[in-house]
Structures are given as C-alpha cells and as structure tokens.
Amino acid sequence: xxxxxxxxxxxxxxxxxxxxxxxxxxxxxxxxxxxxxxxxxxxxxxxxxxxxxxxxxxxxxxxxxxxxxxxxxxxxxxxxxxxxxxxxxx
Numbered sequence: 001x002x003x004x005x006x007x008x009x010x011x012x013x014x015x016x017x018x019x020x021x022x023x024x025x026x027x028x029x030x031x032x033x034x035x036x037x038x039x040x041x042x043x044x045x046x047x048x049x050x051x052x053x054x055x056x057x058x059x060x061x062x063x064x065x066x067x068x069x070x071x072x073x074x075x076x077x078x079x080x081x082x083x084x085x086x087x088x089x090x
Contacts (some may be wrong), residue, residue: 029082034058041088043089044073046081063089 029035034049037059045062049055052075065071068089076084 014044017031035082035087037087040086044086045088046084046086048084050082052077052083055083059085059087063087 016029023029023035029048029050031050032054033045034055034057037047039045045059046063047055047058049058055075056070057071059072060070066089071088071090072085073084073088075083076086
C-alpha cells in the first residue's frame, strides 16, 4: 500500500510544471511546455521544448515582457532530447 501511495504521489508531481522554470520536479519539460529562457550572451537566449510552437511561443512571450519583439536565430532539433530555440529580443 505504501508503494502505491508513493508511486501515485510521484505521478502527480510529474504532471506539475513549475511556472518559473517550465520543468516538473524531475527536470522534464511537459509535452505542451517550454523551459524558461536562459541568457547565453548579449541579448541572446535559448529555451527548450518538446514541440517547436511552444518553444517559439515561450520565447515570444519572454521578449514581449521586455517590450521587444522576437527574432529567432536558430532552432535545433536533436534526435534525443528537447529541441532548442536560440533567439534575441529586438
């Protein structure tokens, strides 16, 4: 019974994304989610997502919060792992 409760609790936690990071408690990104943008240079950021539209939308919302518009620099789609949108805000 204790194993069942523990497994049920972990399944519930797995479905809860942190709105700040975009990741669940295990560091995973949800199917319709994207990670928080990370600065990697002067006005250069990246975000990770499972699906391209959600990564681009997260980047667009981030740039909008700065009062700027999104400029996508590059989109990498690896065979294993999350796709990554590299962008700037102009």
